[in-house]
Amino acid sequence: MVDETVPDQPVVEYPETVAELTIRLRDGGYLADRGLATSLLVSLSLRRPLLLEGEVGVGKTEVAKVLAAVFGRRLIRLQCYEGITASQALYEWDYARQMLQIRALSQAEATDEGSVDKLFGPKFLLERPLLEAVRQGDRAVLLIDEVDRADDEFEAFLLEVLSDFQISIPELGTVKADTSPVVILTSNRTRELHDALRRRCLYHWIGYPAEAREAEIVAVREPGAAEQLTRKVVRAVQRLRELDMAKPPGVAETIDWVRTLGVLGETELTEEAADDTLGAVVKDRDDLDLVRENLAEIVSGG
Amino acid sequence: MAEPAGQSGVSDPFTGVLVGFARELRAAGLTVGTGDVLTYFAAMTPLDPTDLVDLYWAGRAALVTRHEDQAVYDQVFRAYFLGADAPAQSRLPLTPWSVAEAEAALVMPGTEPGPEQDAERPVLGWMASGTDALKHRSFAACTPDELAALRRIMTRMRLTPPRRRTRRTRAASAARGTEPDLRATIRASMRMHGEPPGRLYFRERKTRLRPLILILDVSGSMADYSRHLLQFAHSARHAAVHVTTRGPAPRGSRSSVEVFCFGTRLTRITRELAHQRVDAALEEAARTVVDWDGGTRIGQSLDTFVRKWARGGLCRGGVVVICSDGLDRGDPEVLAQAMERLGRLCHRIVWLNPHKGDNRDFRPSTLGMMVAAPHIDLLLSGHDLASLEELAATLPTLN
Numbered sequence: 193m194v195d196e197t198v199p200d201q202p203v204v205e206y207p208e209t210v211a212e213l214t215i216r217l218r219d220g221g222y223l224a225d226r227g228l229a230t231s232l233l234v235s236l237s238l239r240r241p242l243l244l245e246g247e248v249g250v251g252k253t254e255v256a257k258v259l260a261a262v263f264g265r266r267l268i269r270l271q272c273y274e275g276i277t278a279s280q281a282l283y284e285w286d287y288a289r290q291m292l293q294i295r296a297l298s299q300a301e302a303t304d305e306g307s308v309d310k311l312f313g314p315k316f317l318l319e320r321p322l323l324e325a326v327r328q329g330d331r332a333v334l335l336i337d338e339v340d341r342a343d344d345e346f347e348a349f350l351l352e353v354l355s356d357f358q359i360s361i362p363e364l365g366t367v368k369a370d371t372s373p374v375v376i377l378t379s380n381r382t383r384e385l386h387d388a389l390r391r392r393c394l395y396h397w398i399g400y401p402a403e404a405r406e407a408e409i410v411a412v413r414e415p416g417a418a419e420q421l422t423r424k425v426v427r428a429v430q431r432l433r434e435l436d437m438a439k440p441p442g443v444a445e446t447i448d449w450v451r452t453l454g455v456l457g458e459t460e461l462t463e464e465a466a467d468d469t470l471g472a473v474v475k476d477r478d479d480l481d482l483v484r485e486n487l488a489e490i491v492s493g494g
Numbered sequence: 495m496a497e498p499a500g501q502s503g504v505s506d507p508f509t510g511v512l513v514g515f516a517r518e519l520r521a522a523g524l525t526v527g528t529g530d531v532l533t534y535f536a537a538m539t540p541l542d543p544t545d546l547v548d549l550y551w552a553g554r555a556a557l558v559t560r561h562e563d564q565a566v567y568d569q570v571f572r573a574y575f576l577g578a579d580a581p582a583q584s585r586l587p588l589t590p591w592s593v594a595e596a597e598a599a600l601v602m603p604g605t606e607p608g609p610e611q612d613a614e615r616p617v618l619g620w621m622a623s624g625t626d627a628l629k630h631r632s633f634a635a636c637t638p639d640e641l642a643a644l645r646r647i648m649t650r651m652r653l654t655p656p657r658r659r660t661r662r663t664r665a666a667s668a669a670r671g672t673e674p675d676l677r678a679t680i681r682a683s684m685r686m687h688g689e690p691p692g693r694l695y696f697r698e699r700k701t702r703l704r705p706l707i708l709i710l711d712v713s714g715s716m717a718d719y720s721r722h723l724l725q726f727a728h729s730a731r732h733a734a735v736h737v738t739t740r741g742p743a744p745r746g747s748r749s750s751v752e753v754f755c756f757g758t759r760l761t762r763i764t765r766e767l768a769h770q771r772v773d774a775a776l777e778e779a780a781r782t783v784v785d786w787d788g789g790t791r792i793g794q795s796l797d798t799f800v801r802k803w804a805r806g807g808l809c810r811g812g813v814v815v816i817c818s819d820g821l822d823r824g825d826p827e828v829l830a831q832a833m834e835r836l837g838r839l840c841h842r843i844v845w846l847n848p849h850k851g852d853n854r855d856f857r858p859s860t861l862g863m864m865v866a867a868p869h870i871d872l873l874l875s876g877h878d879l880a881s882l883e884e885l886a887a888t889l890p891t892l893n
Contacts, residue, residue, distance in 0.1 A: 208540060210548070230551035234537040245561055275662045287680040294688035311684075381561075382807035390559035391527065394537075397561045438801060438835070478831070 203264040203331060206236045206374075220262035222254060223401075223409050231396040232259070241354055241375035243339075243390065246398030248380060249442020256335035256376040265333045265374070270321040272342035278349055282359060283323045286316045312363035323367065326357050330371040340379040344386060351389050401443060403430050409443060410450050417450045424461040424491075425450050429473065431490045435482060441473040448472045466491045508543050509535075515574050519557060522570050530557050546575060653730040653751070653886050655704040655813045656893040658841075663697035671696020704841055705750045706730070706889075707809045709799065711818035712783055713757040713790035719848045719877065723817050726882055727753045728767050728775050752808060756795035757785035762803070792822040792862050793829030800835045809840040813892060815885070817846040817876055820863030829862055833869040842892045843869060846876030846885065 207213045213236075214229045224232065232255070235242035244252040260267035270281055290311050301307045319327070325334040339347065353359065357369040377393060379385060401409060407426045410417065429446045441449075452472040458465045467487060474480050483490065516531045534556040541548040550571055558567045665675060678695035685691075708727045712720040731751040755761045761783050769775035780786065796816075803809070814836065822829055837843060847863065850873065867873075872888065875881040 210541070226547060227551045227554065230541065230548060231555040233540060234552055234555055237540040238533065238536050240533065242555075275660050277662065287676055291680050291683065291688070294684060297688070299687075380806065387525075387559070391529070393559075394533070394555040395559050396555055397564060438805060478835070 204262070206263060207233070208237070209233070216262050217258055218412070220258040221412050222251070222258040223405065223412060224255070225401070225405070228255070228396055228398065231394055235376075235394050236374060238394075239372050239374070241336075241377055241393040243377045243379065243385075243393035243395050244398060245379050245381055245395070247400060247440070247442055249444035250398045250400060251443055252378040252398055253335065253337055256333050256378075259374065259376070260333040260335075263333075266328055266331055267335060268321050268325045268328065268332050268373075269335045269337060271337045272339050272346070274341055274343060276342050276346055278346075280320060281322045281346075281349075282320050282353075283361060284318045284320065285312070286318050290316050314364070317361070317364070322353055323359055323361075325373045325375075326353075326359050326367055326369045329357075329369040329373055332373040334373045334375045336375065336377045338380060339377050339389075340381060340383045340385060344383075347386055347389055351386075351392060354389075354392055400433060400440075403427065406430070406443060406446060410447055413447050414450050414454070417454055418459055421453060421459055421461060422450055425453065428461060428466065428490050432473065432483065435486065435490075437474075437476070437479045437482065439474075439476050439479060445473045445475075461491055463487055463491050508538070512538075515553070515570070516557065518570050518574050519567065522566050524557070524563050524566060524570075525559075526557050549575065653706060654890045655706045656841075656890055657701040658704050658811055658893075659699045660702045662700045664700050666696050666698035668694065668696050671698045673697055705752065705809060705812035707752045707754070707812055707814045707840070709754045709756065709760075709796070709814065709816045709818075711757070711790065711792070711816075712755045712786055713821075714787045715790060715819055715821045716817075716848070719817070722882075723846075723876070724755075724776055724779060725772065727751075727763075728772055731764070731767050732770070752803075754799060754803075755779070755783045756790075756792070756799075757783075757788040758791050758795075759785060760795040760798040760802075761785075789823050790818075790821055791824040792818055792820065792866075793824040793826065793832055796832035796836060797828055800832050800839065804836060804839040809836075811841050813842045813844060813889065814840045815844045815846065817848075818862075819847055819849050820860040820866060822860070822862035822865075826861050826865045830865045833866045837869040842871045844872045844874065844885070844889075844892070845870045846874050846881075848875060848877035850875040850877070 207216055210226065210229045210233050213233050214224055214226075217224045217229070217232075231242060234240070244255065246252055256269075257267055259265070293311060293316075297307055321334070325332050336350070339350070342350075354375060357372045358366060359368075360366045400406075403426055406429070407422055410422045410426060411419070414422070426446060429441050429449070433440045449469060449472045452469045453461065453465060456465070456469065458469075467484070470480060470483060474483050512534060513531060516526045516534070519526045534553055537552040537556050538548070541552055543549065553571065554564070554567060558564055663673065663675075665678065666672075673696065675695040675697045679691060682691035682693075682695065683689065708723075708730065710720060710723045710727060712724070716723075731753060752762070752764045753767055755763050763779045763782055766778040766782050767775045769778055833843075845863075845866065872892065874885050874888070876885065
């Protein structure tokens with residue numbers, strides 16, 4: 193729920209063309225296709241939140257991370273979960289510190305108006321992701337991850353914040369972003385999002401990449417992997433997706449598999465090696481049985 | 495043609511063409527608001543408005559809000575910008591591309607269509623498949639008096655799923671509270687200039703209704719019952735909503751209700767049943783369910799449900815109510831596996847089998863029922879109103 197990266201490079205202006213954005217993202221290790229790059233560019237230039245949906249493990253969260261890293265923004269991540277409340281997303285007073293402060297005050301100071309006001313000053317305010325993002329404005333990329341996991345009341349609240357990037361703290365006043373931050377929302381479609389939230393956002397669906405692109409992605413993410421091995425693994429994963437699996441492997445799984453094989457020093461995707469490392473790609477028992485039955489066919493060829 | 499004024503960077507022919515495109519999309523059933531069209535215009539500003547690929551992607555980001563609508567969008571886009579007598583071609587100075595080139599470019603982008611896209615097409619009314627019994631069945635077959643009476647009684651029914659504890663907490667007495675409430679305690683302390691308050695404040699975990707999922711068999715063998723069941727589903731859905739919209743609802747009284755239908759394939763009708771008026775909602779649902787009174791493939795339908803919805807978390811911790819007679823024409827193996835998986839993904843499975851009737855010692859005789867039986871937590875009949883009331887009464891106790 194807290195920011196993850198501290199920018200190690202200066203803030204860079206967002207690019208103005210799709211081609212430039214694609215190149216910058218590629219430098220950051222993310223291969224965006226034309227559709228995603230266009231959506232991102234529009235989102236950046238209109239400052240509309242971008243809602244990303246797609247299968248599990250196709251790099252929805254990664255988009256925000258790379259965007260922040262490449263353009264020197266601070267990534268502020270709000271991980272949604274069932275029962276998340278406004279105070280967990282906005283701000284909270286640091287009660288323990290306030291308590292200590294009160295104990296430290298002398299009798300005379302305690303009755304003084306000013307010292308009470310200080311108790312509700314910025315010093316005692318714990319910033320949570322949304323407030324932090326509003327304060328940071330354009331210096332931040334706000335990632336609202338797995339918004340479908342939050343309850344719909346929270347969604348309504350989110351809508352309010354996303355529409356004018358303004359947060360009122362009764363004790364302190366209103367905090368408003370001078371320029372709104374870039375906002376990326378991701379959803380795994382475990383729950384239908386409200387139309388109002390969808391309307392507020394631009395929308396993009398990320399599907400599984402085609403074989404050639406997936407091989408490219410793996411090559412970018414795992415530069416050490418042998419090309420031959422990568423190609424075979426990608427082909428095998430593409431075949432796995434054609435199987436009637438309960439949880440088809442995502443791109444993240446492909447990368448994991450290549451990495452696992454690399455760690456084991458395999459240079460070839462043999463049936464044996466695949467069988468040993470299947471746990472990296474197939475994560476359901478029923479699926480394992482299904483895949484083991486067809487393993488020879490999946491691994492062969494290519 | 496309404497022309498939004500002052501859209502910078504987009505010259506007049508574009509305005510007409512883009513507005514026309516939005517109109518076509520609306521005609522094809524997408525909800526495209528004026529605000530969305532304005533976003534589309536604004537989106538084209540940093541892009542090249544004569545580039546078809548830019549037009550395509552910007553429109554998809556701005557005008558489409560759900561994955562299911564993408565197939566329709568693609569179709570309309572193709573017809574509007576690339577078709578033989580496409581309205582856009584005559585009016586727009588598009589980058590001189592051959593249609594074939596543009597087609598290739600539009601297919602190319604990395605967003606490969608997911609497998610479900612095809613499955614959803616018929617639901618959207620784009621393709622008529624000759625294999626299933628694609629019939630629009632009217633509910634009119636039931637006598638109006640009967641329907642009215644049923645409706646009156648059903649709307650009074652409340653389906654209250656059992657409750658579960660949530661992460662959220664609320665203030666509670668010291669006797670009931672489970673965790674100390676630091677916030678309230680400090681507040682009280684501050685009121686006394688930092689002296690420790692006389693008592694600790696507590697909080698307890700809130701409870702919430704579990705989600706309720708109704709899966710109704712609308713195949714031929716269930717024809718006599720499915721009409722009632724659908725109506726029941728409608729009132730169940732609205733009963734859950736009513737509690738929150740009318741009167742002071744106790745907190746946590748809102749339950750999400752999802753409704754699915756199946757014959758030879760599974761259709762989600764939650765949205766169709768959202769209509770307040772029963773008739774309109776049922777008509778809408780009947781239009782969506784394409785395999786009315788056809789054959790039954792319970793196993794396959796439940797398998798689809800598990801894969802597409804349950805695994806995503808739709809029924810996690812919820813109560814699944816399946817209404818079917820268990821006459822399955824598919825592979826029992828598939829049904830057994832789907833039921834087993836479903837059992838692991840939800841909290842409880844209730845099966846309503848109208849053939850059970852009032853018979854207390856009912857033994858499942860159909861193969862489907864026998865296969866499914868080990869995974870069912872509660873078997874009820876659901877063949878008449880009394881049995882539906884029994885369901886409503888038993889539901890809250892399923893914890």
